[in-house]
Amino acid sequence: MSASVAVTELMDYDEVVQRFDPVLGLEVHVELSTNTKMFCGCENAFGGEPNTKVCPVCLGLPGSLPVVNGKAVESAIRIGLALNCDIAEWCRFARKNYFYPDMPKNFQTSQYDEPIAVNGWLDVVLDDGEVVRVEIERAHMEEDTGKSLHVGGSTGRIHGAEHSLLDYNRAGVPLIEIVTKPIVGTGARAPEVARAYVTALRDLLRALGVSDVRMDQGSLRCDANVSLMAKGAAEFGTRTETKNVNSLRSVERAVRYEMTRQAAVLANGGRVVQETRHFDESTGSTSSGRTKETAEDYRYFPEPDLVPVAPSREWVEELRATLPELPWERLKRIQTEWQLTDPELRDLVNAGAVELVAETVAAGAGPAEARSWWVSYLTQQANTRGVDLADLPITPVQLARVIALVAEGSLTNKLAREVVDGVLAGEGEPDQVVEARGLKVVSDDSALLAAVDEALAAQPDIAEKIRSGKVAAAGAIVGAVMKATKGQADAKRVRELVLSRCTG
Amino acid sequence: MSQTSSPEPANTDLTRLAAAELAELVHSRQVSAVEVTQAHLDRIAEVDPAVHAFLHTDAENALATARQVDQDLAAGQAPASPLAGVPVAVKDVLTTEGTPTTCGSRMLEGWLPPYDSTVVRRLRAAGLVILGKTNMDEFAMGSSTENSAFGPTRNPWDLDRIPGGSGGGSSAALAAFEAPLAIGTDTGGSIRQPGAVTGTVGVKPTYGGVSRYGLVAFSSSLDQAGPCARTVLDAALLHEVIGGHDPLDSTSIDQPVPPVVAAVREGATGDLRGVRVGVVTQLSGEGYQPGVLRSFHAAVDTLRELGAEVVEVSCPSFQYALSAYYLIAPSECSSNLARFDAMRYGLRVGDDGNRSAEEVMSLTREAGFGPEVKRRIMLGTYALSSGYYDAYYGSAQKVRTLIKRDFDAAFENVDVLVSPTTPTTAFRLGERVNDPMAMYLADLCTIPANLAGNAALSVPSGLSDEDGLPVGLQVMAPVMQDHRMYRVAAAYEVARNAAEGGPQIQRVPQADWSAHNRAQSEVAV
Numbered sequence A: 001m002s003a004s005v006a007v008t009e010l011m012d013y014d015e016v017v018q019r020f021d022p023v024l025g026l027e028v029h030v031e032l033s034t035n036t037k038m039f040c041g042c043e044n045a046f047g048g049e050p051n052t053k054v055c056p057v058c059l060g061l062p063g064s065l066p067v068v069n070g071k072a073v074e075s076a077i078r079i080g081l082a083l084n085c086d087i088a089e090w091c092r093f094a095r096k097n098y099f100y101p102d103m104p105k106n107f108q109t110s111q112y113d114e115p116i117a118v119n120g121w122l123d124v125v126l127d128d129g130e131v132v133r134v135e136i137e138r139a140h141m142e143e144d145t146g147k148s149l150h151v152g153g154s155t156g157r158i159h160g161a162e163h164s165l166l167d168y169n170r171a172g173v174p175l176i177e178i179v180t181k182p183i184v185g186t187g188a189r190a191p192e193v194a195r196a197y198v199t200a201l202r203d204l205l206r207a208l209g210v211s212d213v214r215m216d217q218g219s220l221r222c223d224a225n226v227s228l229m230a231k232g233a234a235e236f237g238t239r240t241e242t243k244n245v246n247s248l249r250s251v252e253r254a255v256r257y258e259m260t261r262q263a264a265v266l267a268n269g270g271r272v273v274q275e276t277r278h279f280d281e282s283t284g285s286t287s288s289g290r291t292k293e294t295a296e297d298y299r300y301f302p303e304p305d306l307v308p309v310a311p312s313r314e315w316v317e318e319l320r321a322t323l324p325e326l327p328w329e330r331l332k333r334i335q336t337e338w339q340l341t342d343p344e345l346r347d348l349v350n351a352g353a354v355e356l357v358a359e360t361v362a363a364g365a366g367p368a369e370a371r372s373w374w375v376s377y378l379t380q381q382a383n384t385r386g387v388d389l390a391d392l393p394i395t396p397v398q399l400a401r402v403i404a405l406v407a408e409g410s411l412t413n414k415l416a417r418e419v420v421d422g423v424l425a426g427e428g429e430p431d432q433v434v435e436a437r438g439l440k441v442v443s444d445d446s447a448l449l450a451a452v453d454e455a456l457a458a459q460p461d462i463a464e465k466i467r468s469g470k471v472a473a474a475g476a477i478v479g480a481v482m483k484a485t486k487g488q489a490d491a492k493r494v495r496e497l498v499l500s501r502c503t504g
Numbered sequence B: 001m002s003q004t005s006s007p008e009p010a011n012t013d014l015t016r017l018a019a020a021e022l023a024e025l026v027h028s029r030q031v032s033a034v035e036v037t038q039a040h041l042d043r044i045a046e047v048d049p050a051v052h053a054f055l056h057t058d059a060e061n062a063l064a065t066a067r068q069v070d071q072d073l074a075a076g077q078a079p080a081s082p083l084a085g086v087p088v089a090v091k092d093v094l095t096t097e098g099t100p101t102t103c104g105s106r107m108l109e110g111w112l113p114p115y116d117s118t119v120v121r122r123l124r125a126a127g128l129v130i131l132g133k134t135n136m137d138e139f140a141m142g143s144s145t146e147n148s149a150f151g152p153t154r155n156p157w158d159l160d161r162i163p164g165g166s167g168g169g170s171s172a173a174l175a176a177f178e179a180p181l182a183i184g185t186d187t188g189g190s191i192r193q194p195g196a197v198t199g200t201v202g203v204k205p206t207y208g209g210v211s212r213y214g215l216v217a218f219s220s221s222l223d224q225a226g227p228c229a230r231t232v233l234d235a236a237l238l239h240e241v242i243g244g245h246d247p248l249d250s251t252s253i254d255q256p257v258p259p260v261v262a263a264v265r266e267g268a269t270g271d272l273r274g275v276r277v278g279v280v281t282q283l284s285g286e287g288y289q290p291g292v293l294r295s296f297h298a299a300v301d302t303l304r305e306l307g308a309e310v311v312e313v314s315c316p317s318f319q320y321a322l323s324a325y326y327l328i329a330p331s332e333c334s335s336n337l338a339r340f341d342a343m344r345y346g347l348r349v350g351d352d353g354n355r356s357a358e359e360v361m362s363l364t365r366e367a368g369f370g371p372e373v374k375r376r377i378m379l380g381t382y383a384l385s386s387g388y389y390d391a392y393y394g395s396a397q398k399v400r401t402l403i404k405r406d407f408d409a410a411f412e413n414v415d416v417l418v419s420p421t422t423p424t425t426a427f428r429l430g431e432r433v434n435d436p437m438a439m440y441l442a443d444l445c446t447i448p449a450n451l452a453g454n455a456a457l458s459v460p461s462g463l464s465d466e467d468g469l470p471v472g473l474q475v476m477a478p479v480m481q482d483h484r485m486y487r488v489a490a491a492y493e494v495a496r497n498a499a500e501g502g503p504q505i506q507r508v509p510q511a512d513w514s515a516h517n518r519a520q521s522e523v524a525v
């Protein structure tokens, strides 16, 4: 491949968005987490010894026939409903014909012009709170392919490989493909919109409980179609379809990269080639895949081995009525329950902390404390370590325990941070850290009184001020006591003792 | 008749008996299933080198099954089914676990399926003895069995003639007394046309009446497995064994098997009063062999004599059936046969370590498929191509709808429809191999029932007076009303046997098998 040798010219992003309007189209494939595959009884699970989760049907052996997994249809309808789609009263599967070794029948059983769900939308919230409505063209059911492992060669692709190994465990896993209508008018924010859309979709699918939505394992996959049109142009430009976009961050990077690449091509009087491109996580760039010299003709026709799917209206309404709380409904509820302002809610969402705070609250902590910990101190810790908040080695239950220790007066806030640091350092449960580091608040009044008396004796002038009613002066004595006890005293209690000593 | 029949064989020749008779002997323990099986295996050894009805026989497993049936009966158990212990031959398009299933193609030579088709599973469960797998046109594409990669099958009535196709092996096995029962599959007539030209009974049940699971697909929306036999009763008995809903086939109908055996018993009384029979105007006349038409008219007269009310029925859309069929069937076949790509099973050509997967696929498909299969794959690929889909596949589907409407309209006024099964009797080997259109015309009368999905059968209706070869009467019934056609066929069969002093099939010439026992390569195909 010459792409790795030739230097690809890119246009400065600011210039791109001054001169062009990007048009996005996002195709998201979701592997459903049904027990069995789409058309057979084989176990639907990630990984496993190659070719152990297979049968005549998903291997496409001669004579075998598919039978639709009703649970997959149910999931498809629930996804359609959550995306505000119309659910077809009658729809069919179709065969998408093309030859590829990881596809056992050399056609994919999919849906073509009669998908199960059409015409929906998803509201996507950007980082600054702006809401973009993404229109959904369709959601349809299909089966996944097997996996090829290309051995030898440098690219890991079929070209140049010495030989290839095929694993059909994934063949026939139920997929829902969700396709947006062209997303226009997002300008410079197009990459962010793309990421926010996939994020919102992921959260929605997770709330529905229909998929593992693990981008790293391929249970959520995004193909990003990007094209540019000159400002003011009436027609869309030629698009490319970027595959292998395996993380939310990559979605944003891939779109941004394609915009800068295509803009450079167009600015140089070139022509964007309609093609499939591969995203490289390590370089953040895309490279040319199959060039479609002639558009591939999939020769779709209705799948004669399956009967049409005709979900009754009663069933659809039952599924609609039993949809779980959806992410945006949940946020609204949380905002009310936790008494958050709009900016507070947005910070919480942007920090990726909603789930963590909710779990911490569920473990007994107050919402304000839980939110404060996750959004400030722990977010700083995550940033320092360069990991996602959720990947910090502390659980909501552990944090809730720390918060409880503070509430009961066993820890000061300062000590609590040390306990959290200990947990993050792998020193065990909060109580073990307290024990091991000796961080317990000094709550023995006699010990504290001795320290108070000592401090009062050391600063008689201040003691006198307090006695004469200048209560504010107590701070200096409290500070001295805290210093003397190395911070292990409860400052509030110390203050009470100081005041009682000077007034009693 | 140009050929004289040989002396009546002795009653003790087990291969001459009908399946129902064999079952009775076995179940009453007058004859063992092993004896019955061995008699048929011996017969196969004697005549099959000339007939070539079988691609594979499995004596060991057949005898083991027979022994088990005998043991169970000796132990006082009731027979697993009315046909327990009776041998059956299975068209090589249905998978048999651990036994070769080639579909008459080099592409699948040596493939051992890891699973049984539902039909085969039901045969085994019913205690039938599977003798082996029968020859067929490659992937069931053809009307003469000459498209088999393993050489043609010959018609026992005249070894220089074709036994029909694609299921020529199954029907020839019956006519040569190599098996009393056989399973065929019918996509455009592949059970009925061989039945007609070999003087045997062939039934295409209602689409969805018999599971397609394990039937290697040619054209999924048309393929239908069904029973082949020498008598209508035997066909009905076999129909009830293999029929019925199968959760593994989404297109199988979730209803009980139509009461076909009871219908045969009712028909055997010879009374067809109250039955309305429609003669399809479009399925006779010009282009039909005169002897075939004379035989057909005589059959209609017989039905009338049996009390049936006969009327003429017009089905104008039938004239487009052949064209629609040759768009739909190839379209589906182009997709169904895509899986034969050398990657997972079957033939692999050119894998020398340097060639790409794409090249190996291409070389394998070039080497593994015969010319007729390639012709249909190309036809179908073209018909489904973007820009042509509406004009070809789309239009063909519209014709299909019109044909269904013609049937529906006809069945509002009649109970069954009749026609000749084929326009001609068996033609000579090699006669049509270079003329695909002439070959396709053999299915002219049978295709409408496949397109509409309703039931149809062929029952022997005498010999054509100009060549002495068998002619078939086709009886068609509405969807899931298979019993109606069985009743009519049974009554007709009884009337014919009475008039002729015995079943026509017993008059198959006893050829000098050894004279025809020659190498396949000598056949001009």
Ligand SMILES: [Zn+2]
Pocket (backbone or CB within 6 Å): A037, A040, A041, A042, A053, A054, A055, A056, A057, A058, A059, A172
């Ligand atoms: Zn499977």
